[in-house]
Amino acid sequence: MKAFKLACLVLCLALSSTAWAETRASVSRTSIHADESVRLVIETDGNVAPDESKFNTDFVITARATGRSINYAGGRVRTSMRYEYELSPRRSGRIVIPSLRMGNDTTSALVVDVLDAAAGTWRSPNSGAASTSQDVFIRTTVETTQPYAQQGVLMTVRFYVGRSMIDAALDQPAIEGASMQQVASDVQTSQVLNGRTYQVVTRQYWVVPDRAGIVRIAGARLVGTTAGGFFDEAFGDGIERINAVADTLVLNVQPQPSNAADxxxxxxxxxxxxxxxxxSEISQSQPGRVTLEMVAEGALPADVPELTLQASNGAQVYPEPAQTQSAVRNGRWVSTITRTFSILPTQGGAISLTTPAINWWHIENKRNERAQLPLQTLQVKASIPVSQAPDASDAKSASDTLSTRLHMSMRAWIAGGVFALCVAVIAFLVWRKKSRRDPPTELPRVHISLESALASGDLADISAALCASCVPPTDSLEVVRSRLAKPSQQEAVAALQAARWGGAATESVLDVLRTAFASKPEWVGMRHETRNSELPPLYPTH
Structure with missing residues (x-):
């Protein structure tokens, strides 16, 4: 009998412990209006916090609190956590708060029925006739209520607050049938309406309808707590919960015109x-820089085509990253994109610059438009000066003048030639006599080696070293690249040109150069040289 009582006691203690470990969730009300809030309470003896994303989709968390309690039961100390959330619904209808996983325990799902806002609550008409007798109201405007599908629309939401706020949460519900993103930081200003000063928070969104038809934009919501004045606090706590909701906006989205460009x-x-x-004229040592600008009204920078530039006559074009700026002008979103290009000629002659045409649809005029820059021509400075021939009309007179000058100075030329020959013979004899006494000494050649330039990482030194080591030497990287035999070394020189004139990343280019020129440069024709030459090759082959 005693054993049976002991077993019952142990079972009761176990059941009591299990019941204590249970995680519970509850709501203060199961039916509320759209402009009211509900309190969610979660109690657990675990140390895992609730996943707020489970209920943050359909509710705005306007307040939260956390408490800890310690109790002694069954001869053991128990610690429990209590999480409280004040939730305001984002929509009407039946909302299910799903079960929450907290450690090894799971709460039960909860259902809250959200009714339409009650009469007399703070609804905020979007028109300018909104009553300024309210302490808090919201105005929402769009630049057009009849946009095309896939046309961006600027939506501006202004929250007017006429009382001191202890806390506030601003929220704009997602839009079914359209994408929405905030395009600027909140701007706080003050405005006087009917003799009353309001603090105004302006928030702007970029709304793009996905398809034609009716798109409804649910009203923005402001939920918070206001602090009362002296008399409010004298006869009460003076604290009031605010839940302001703007009216719903309706967009009548038009389909894409059948004759619109693609x-x-x-x-x-x-x-x-x-x-x-x-x-002025450009050259390989002084490439040209061209900057383009695009101004698009009614689009984000990511919505418009990329700025590109094309050059003729084999010229190379190195674009820099585009720079973007955006601003609101006359109620429209205006994007400005600028991009700079470096033009590096590879041969003489003029270079023609062209830009691809951009087809777009004019919203107001309802027609196709085409934007394209006019052709521009750049003059290339010749790398080797070439004397210009005289005009045909002046050829005879120029020839007669030259003959006269040659005839008059013939005797002076002969005398000067004889004198120069005598000086050269004397100088040769002196040099030969000196060379017999002193062994010839070779002056060291002063130049930067390619290995030292690669180690220093200076792109200008690397360019100079490559030009000096070219066979024969040159001052053009384009010539260096054409005379290299190995494709990897040719690509490395092209990357060096892009880094110098196009703004490419220096570190990555240095890695490419050091890898390609870990071995000596291999020039065109070196592989066909005869190994039986009397002189050893410049770089021994293995």
């Missing part, structure tokens, strides 16, 4: 221009 690019305006062009 790809589809709806804009209010698109402008292209050259902001800088070379003012």
């Amino acid at each position: 790809p589809w690019l709806p804009l209010h305006d698109l402008r292209l221009r050259y902001t800088s062009l070379p003012q």
Whole structure:
């Protein structure tokens, strides 16, 4: 009998311990209006916090609190955690708070029915006639209510607060049938309406409808706590919960016109221009720099085509990263993109610069437009000066003048030639006599070796060393690249040119150069040299 009682006691203690370890979740109300809030309470003796993302999708967390309690039961000390959340619904209808996994325990799913906002609550009409007698209200505007599908629309939400706020949470629900992203940081200003000063928070979104048809934009919501004045605090705590909701906006999205160009690019305006062009002739040692600018009204920088530049006559074009700026002008989102290109000629002659045409749809005029810059021509400085021949009309007079001068100075030339010959003979005899007494000494050649230049990492020194080691030497990297026999070394020189004139990453280019020229440069024709030459080769082959 005693054994049976002892077993029952142990079983009761075990059940009591199990019940204590249970994780529980509850809500203060199961039915609320859209402008009200509900309190979610979670209690557990574990040390795992709730996953707020499970209920943050359908609710705005306006307040949260955490508490810890210690109890003594069954001869053991138990520690439990209590999590409290104040939740405001993002939408109407039945909302299910899913079960939450907390360690080894799981809470039960909870259901909250959200009714439409009750009459007399703080609804905020989007028109300018919104009542400024309210302490808090919201105005939402869009640049157009009839956009095309895939046309970006700027939406501006302004939160007006006429009382001191202890805390506040601003929220804009997701839009079904459209993408939405915030495009600028919040701007806080103050505004006087009907003699009352409001603190205004402006938030802007970029809304792009996915398809034609009706798209409803749920009203933005402001949930917070206001602090009352002196008399409010004297007859109460003066604290009031605020839940302001803006009216729903409706977009009547138009389909893409059947005659629109592909790809589809709806804009209010698109402008292209050259902001800088070379003012003089360009060369391999002085490449030209060209800057283009695109201004697109009604698009983000990522929505417009990339700025590119094409050059003729074999010239190489090295683009730099594009620079973007965005701003709101006259209620529209305006993106400005600038990009600079380095033009490196490879041969003489003029270079023609062209840009690809951009087809776009003019929203106001409802027609296709085409943006393209005019052709520009750059003059290339000749690497080897060439004397210009005289005009045909002046050929005879120039020939007569030259003959007269030659005839008049013939005697002086002969006398000077004889004198120069005598001086040369005397100098040769003196040099020969000296060379017999003193052994010839070879002056050291002063230049930067390729190995030292690669070790220092200076791109200018590497270029000079490659030009000096070229067979025969040259001052052009383009010539160096054409005379190299190994493709890997040719690609390394091309990367060096891109780094010097196109702004490529220096470290990555140095790695390519050091790998390609770990062995000596191999020039075209070296492989065909005869190994039986009397002189040893410049670089012994193995």
